[in-house]
Amino acid sequence: MHVAGQELAPLWLGTGGLTSLETVRRVVAAGAPGLVTVSLRRVSDTGEGSLLATLDQLGVRVLPNTAGCLSAREAVLTAELAREALGTDWVKLEVIGDEHSLLPDVVELLEAAETLVDRGFTVLPYTTGDPVVARRLVDAGCAAVMPLGSPIGSGRGIADPHGIEAVRAAVDVPVVLDAGIGTPSEATQAMELGCDAVLVATAVTRAEDPVTMARAMSLAVEAGALARTAGRIPRRETARASSPMRGRVGR
Amino acid sequence: MHLHVNGRPHELPDGTVLTTLLTTLLTTVAPEPRGVAVAVNDRVVRAAEWPVTRLHEGDRVEVVTAHQGG
Numbered sequence: 001m002h003v004a005g006q007e008l009a010p011l012w013l014g015t016g017g018l019t020s021l022e023t024v025r026r027v028v029a030a031g032a033p034g035l036v037t038v039s040l041r042r043v044s045d046t047g048e049g050s051l052l053a054t055l056d057q058l059g060v061r062v063l064p065n066t067a068g069c070l071s072a073r074e075a076v077l078t079a080e081l082a083r084e085a086l087g088t089d090w091v092k093l094e095v096i097g098d099e100h101s102l103l104p105d106v107v108e109l110l111e112a113a114e115t116l117v118d119r120g121f122t123v124l125p126y127t128t129g130d131p132v133v134a135r136r137l138v139d140a141g142c143a144a145v146m147p148l149g150s151p152i153g154s155g156r157g158i159a160d161p162h163g164i165e166a167v168r169a170a171v172d173v174p175v176v177l178d179a180g181i182g183t184p185s186e187a188t189q190a191m192e193l194g195c196d197a198v199l200v201a202t203a204v205t206r207a208e209d210p211v212t213m214a215r216a217m218s219l220a221v222e223a224g225a226l227a228r229t230a231g232r233i234p235r236r237e238t239a240r241a242s243s244p245m246r247g248r249v250g251r
Numbered sequence: 252m253h254l255h256v257n258g259r260p261h262e263l264p265d266g267t268v269l270t271t272l273l274t275t276l277l278t279t280v281a282p283e284p285r286g287v288a289v290a291v292n293d294r295v296v297r298a299a300e301w302p303v304t305r306l307h308e309g310d311r312v313e314v315v316t317a318h319q320g321g
Contacts, residue, residue, distance in 0.1 A: 014319075014320060014321030015319040015320060015321070016319045017319065017321075018318045018319060018321040024319075037320055037321055038317040038318060038319065038320045039317070039318050039319065039320025039321075040288075040291065040315045040316070040317065040318070040320075041315060041316070041318040042257040042258070042313065042314065042315055043257070043276060043277060043314050043315065043316050044286065051317055051318065051319060052285065052286040052316070052317045053286075055317075056285075062317070064317065064320075065320050065321070067320050067321065073293075077293055077295075080288075080290075080295045081288040081289075081295055081313070081315050082288070082291055084288035084289075084295050084297060084298070084318060085285075085286055085287055085288035085317065086286065086317060087285070111260075132273065152321070153321075179321075192320060199321075201320075201321030205321075
């Protein structure tokens, strides 16, 4: 898949929840992600910059997010800080409505997207599975849309597959399934529905074995992409034998 | 003068420049402060301007870096 002219592998990984930099290294090696996401937070007394140094060593593209922002103003400032800190004008734009549901506030999101596009950012917004909102974000100049499958960290998979299909049909930019994936079969489903990539964070980082799960997710995304290309059979109301009915023994 | 640095009260001599504050917060500032960004009163201050940016009474300084995230 491509975003803003850059070719990227279709599995994107979040780093939130990994327990050590060594695990970050092994998960990235196992999943071979197109990019990894990071958040921007106040520096603490220890360890600043070490995550970034590790990701730099691995040569993987880093996508900063604006996770936790509750208003367009906060998200724009966070994106500006991320551009300065990381030297990238790509941003995964998140503006949440509240800290409980973590669902997107699409009004603030659209306002932030318009501002950031004006300021030269490549904006990848975390949004709902609403095709009308997706179209408005693309009209504002977003380079992709990232609809949620189900709430962040819930592991409930794709609650509304028709919504994801509708988003796919509504826009001509990449669609990246973001949030809610719990297990590889759901990542496969996202790709079969027409998504161009899947972003997985919690499902890998909080798995019992994150390294093996990263590999499983990579294979799952590849399988779904191949299946989408191959074209599935239509669903039928009744059975249809795959073995010939003619020439059966004794008939 | 009294400042707010990453949400906490902070005391510095009048006329202190941003670089001086950062050296107290970070283990390595120079020469390549990759991964760190600073905002003063909600405006990003680029790294090249840190040595000449004087802080003032009541300034709100945010110093951020990349953390794990999804």
